[in-house]
Amino acid sequence: MNHRRPAxxxxxxxxxxxxxxxxxxxxxxxxxxxxRDAKTINGLAAEIDAERGDIGLASAIRIYVxxxxxxxxxxxx
Numbered sequence: 001m002n003h004r005r006p007a008x009x010x011x012x013x014x015x016x017x018x019x020x021x022x023x024x025x026x027x028x029x030x031x032x033x034x035x036r037d038a039k040t041i042n043g044l045a046a047e048i049d050a051e052r053g054d055i056g057l058a059s060a061i062r063i064y065v066x067x068x069x070x071x072x073x074x075x076x077x
Contacts, residue, residue, distance in 0.1 A: 007022070011042055013042065018057070020058040022058055022062065026061065029068075030064075033064075
């Protein structure tokens with residue numbers, strides 16, 4: 001497997017710019033989920049942000065992607 005370092009990705013949440021650092025596999029899966037659900041990346045990130053509790057946004061996105069993938073019987077690769 002060829003894995004690169006996590007990369008920063010820009011988002012806008014509640015009108016403020018922020019960034020999350022994610023591995024390509026999680027970012028790609030996150031974008032795919034947003035597209036399948038007919039949501040914007042910022043909109044889906046805002047939903048996750050509102051529910052994340054006290055964990056970081058990048059971790060919350062990883063968990064969301066993993067849970068969605070497992071629920072649908074998919075692998076991330």
